[in-house]
Amino acid sequence: MAADQAETPSEYVNHHMTHLRVGHGFWTFHIDTLAMSAALAAFVAWLLWLAARRAQNDRHPTGIVAFIEFVYEWIDTEVSAIYHGNRKFLTALAVTLFTWIVTMNAMDLLPLDVPGKVAGSLGAQFWRVLPTADINGTAAMAVFVLILVIATGVRAKGVGGYLHEWIASPFGAHPLLWIPNAVLNLIELVAKPVSLAMRLFGNMFAGELIFMLIALLGLSVTRVSGSGLALIAFQVVLGSIWAVFHILIVLLQAFIFMVLPIVYISMAEEHH
Amino acid sequence: MDAHTVIQGCTALAIGLIIGLGAAGACIGIGIMASKFLEAGARQPELVPMLQTKMFLAMGLIDAAFLIGVGLAMFFAYANPLLSGH
Numbered sequence: 001m002a003a004d005q006a007e008t009p010s011e012y013v014n015h016h017m018t019h020l021r022v023g024h025g026f027w028t029f030h031i032d033t034l035a036m037s038a039a040l041a042a043f044v045a046w047l048l049w050l051a052a053r054r055a056q057n058d059r060h061p062t063g064i065v066a067f068i069e070f071v072y073e074w075i076d077t078e079v080s081a082i083y084h085g086n087r088k089f090l091t092a093l094a095v096t097l098f099t100w101i102v103t104m105n106a107m108d109l110l111p112l113d114v115p116g117k118v119a120g121s122l123g124a125q126f127w128r129v130l131p132t133a134d135i136n137g138t139a140a141m142a143v144f145v146l147i148l149v150i151a152t153g154v155r156a157k158g159v160g161g162y163l164h165e166w167i168a169s170p171f172g173a174h175p176l177l178w179i180p181n182a183v184l185n186l187i188e189l190v191a192k193p194v195s196l197a198m199r200l201f202g203n204m205f206a207g208e209l210i211f212m213l214i215a216l217l218g219l220s221v222t223r224v225s226g227s228g229l230a231l232i233a234f235q236v237v238l239g240s241i242w243a244v245f246h247i248l249i250v251l252l253q254a255f256i257f258m259v260l261p262i263v264y265i266s267m268a269e270e271h272h
Numbered sequence: 273m274d275a276h277t278v279i280q281g282c283t284a285l286a287i288g289l290i291i292g293l294g295a296a297g298a299c300i301g302i303g304i305m306a307s308k309f310l311e312a313g314a315r316q317p318e319l320v321p322m323l324q325t326k327m328f329l330a331m332g333l334i335d336a337a338f339l340i341g342v343g344l345a346m347f348f349a350y351a352n353p354l355l356s357g358h
Contacts, residue, residue: 010350014350017351195336198336199336199340201340201343202336202339202341203335203339205343206339206340206346252331253332255328255332256329259329
C-alpha cells in the first residue's frame with residue numbers, strides 16, 4: 001500500500017465502494033455480487049447436504065451434523081411459532097434464507113483490503129465481497145419473497161378469490177370502496193419487499209462503510225512516529241469493537257430477513 | 273460564496289441532521305421497548321425466553337430506518353451526487 005499513500009480518503013472510500021461492472025445503463029451487471037452470492041450459496045448448500053448425508057438415526061450427532069441440526073431445530077421452532085400449518089416448505093425456505101444471508105453478511109468481517117488484493121492478483125480492478133451491501137442483491141431476494149407471497153395468496157384463495165380480496169378488504173365489498181381498498185393493498189404489498197431490501201442493504205452498507213472509515217485512520221499515518229503508532233493502535237481497538245458489534249448485526253439482520261418473509265407468507269394465507 | 277461551497281456546506285449540515293435525528297429516534301424507541309421488556313420479565317419471568325426473541329426482532333426493525341439513514345448520509349459524504357449534478 002506504500003505506493004497508494006498519495007490517494008486521498010475520498011478516493012480510498014470510492015475505490016472500495018465501486019462494483020466490478022459489466023455492461024452499461026440498465027443492463028449493468030455487478031459481477032462481484034453475482035459471483036460472491038452464487039459461490040456462498042453453493043458453499044452453504046454443500047454444507048447442509050454434507051450434514052444431511054452424515055446424519056444417522058441410531059447414534060447421537062457429532063460435529064458439523066450436531067451444529068446443523070441445532071440450527072435447523074431452532075429455525076423450525078421459530079417458524080412453528082408463526083405458521084400453524086404444514087411448515088415443510090416454510091422451514092426449508094427459512095433455513096435457506098438464514099444460512100445464506102448469514103454467510104453473505106459474514107463476508108464483512110474479512111479484513112478490508114484482503115479481497116481487493118486477491119481479486120487484483122486475478123485481474124479484477126474492483127471487488128466488493130458483500131453481496132448484501134449491494135441494493136441489487138437484497139432487492140433480488142426481496143422480489144423473490146414478493147413472488148412467494150403472491151403465489152401463496154393465489155394458491156390459498158384461487159385467482160378469483162385473491163383478486164376479490166384486493167378490492168374487498170379491508171373496508172368492505174361496496175363498489176365505491178374498491179379503489180381505496182386496492183390502493184391500500186397495493187401499498188401494503190409493495191412496502192413489504194421494499195422495506196426488506198432496504199433494511200438489509202442499509203445495515204450492511206453502513207457497517208462496511210464504518211469499517212472503511214476506521215481503516216482510514218491507519219491511512220493517515222505517513223511515517224512511524226509516536227502519534228502514528230497511537231493511531232494504528234486506536235484503529236485496531238476501534239476495528240475490533242466495531243467488528244464484535246457487527247457480528248450481532250449480521251446475525252440479527254439475517255434473523256429478521258428470515259422471520260419477516262415467513263410472517264408475510266403466513267399472513268397471505270389468512271382469509272378475511 | 274460560489275455554489276460549490278454552498279452545496280458542500282449544506283450537505284455537511286444535512287448529514288449531521290440525518291444521523292443525529294435518526295439516532296435520537298432509534299435510541300428512544302429501543303429504550304422504551306427494552307424498558308417494557310424488562311417490566312414484563314419482572315412480572316412473568318417464565319415468558320422471558322419467548323419475549324427475548326420478539327424483542328430482538330423488534331430491535332432490528334427499529335434500527336432499520338436509522339441505519340438506512342446512516343448509509344445514505346455516508347453516501348452523501350463521499351460521493352455527493354448534488355455536487356456533480358448541478
